[in-house]
Amino acid sequence: DIQMTQSPSAMSASVGDTINITCRASQGIYNYLAWFQQKPGKAPKRLIYTASALHPGVPSRFSGRGFGTEFTLTITSLQAEDLGLYYCLQHNQLPYSFGQGTKLEI
Amino acid sequence: EVQLLESGGDLVQPGRSLRLSCAASGITFEDYEMSWVRQAPGRGLEWVGLIRTKGHGGSADYAASVKGRFTISRDDSKSVAFLEVISLTPEDTAVYFCSGRPAAIHYDIFAVWGRGTRVTVSP
Numbered sequence: 353d354i355q356m357t358q359s360p361s362a363m364s365a366s367v368g369d370t371i372n373i374t375c376r377a378s379q380g381i382y383n384y385l386a387w388f389q390q391k392p393g394k395a396p397k398r399l400i401y402t403a404s405a406l407h408p409g410v411p412s413r414f415s416g417r418g419f420g421t422e423f424t425l426t427i428t429s430l431q432a433e434d435l436g437l438y439y440c441l442q443h444n445q446l447p448y449s450f451g452q453g454t455k456l457e458i
Numbered sequence: 459e460v461q462l463l464e465s466g467g468d469l470v471q472p473g474r475s476l477r478l479s480c481a482a483s484g485i486t487f488e489d490y491e492m493s494w495v496r497q498a499p500g501r502g503l504e505w506v507g508l509i510r511t512k513g514h515g516g517s518a519d520y521a522a523s524v525k526g527r528f529t530i531s532r533d534d535s536k537s538v539a540f541l542e543v544i545s546l547t548p549e550d551t552a553v554y555f556c557s558g559r560p561a562a563i564h565y566d567i568f569a570v571w572g573r574g575t576r577v578t579v580s581p
Binding site for chain 2: 353383384386388390394395396397398401402405407437439441443446447448449450451452453
């Protein structure tokens with residue numbers, strides 16, 4: 353099974369900052385990597401798919417990069433509404449697996 | 459508009475069974491591989507399993523943690539996916555979400571989610 357190691361597990365940032373969240377796969381997954389944002393009590397929402405493609409309607413301050421085993425979600429010009437939990441997901445191989453999550457506080 | 463709506467969550471005693479439903483609209487359901495994802499209180503997301511389209515064999519795959527107790531099925535005529543859980547334990551307490559992807563577009567994973575249905579297992 354593929355393990356997804358996500359870091360950091362939590363972070364605090366200020367409005368206007370740029371932050372990075374990293375996911376490392378235990379083996380290569382090409383670019384079958386998606387990023388999700390989850391607000392308390394809500395379902396996750398997809399931000400990024402195929403490692404770098406922006407989901408329709410997601411602000412351009414969100415971006416993703418990476419291939420193989422190392423992936424990064426970057427949020428520039430952080431906004432107050434960006435607080436929440438962020439998860440990566442690999443879907444190259446079954447069983448699909450999520451990272452442990454990153455809690456972002458503003 | 460694509461919508462997924464889960465239902466069937468409840469408070470149940472350990473050892474009992476439950477069947478959850480995921481009703482889809484706005485998509486050609488028979489062309490979608492459907493997955494279930496759960497989230498225990500205060501914990502992260504856990505992929506539970508998926509069911510393939512009939513065109514891809516219609517079989518299901520599961521996470522090791524639930525294999526043997528969870529069964530995913532689908533009724534394409536009603537655009538509904540099901541998750542049947544037997545021998546429930548307190549560790550199954552979670553919100554259960556459904557999502558999916560078009561079977562022909564592997565990269566288009568989990569674009570839409572339902573709002574989830576809550577399962578609580580307690581004596």
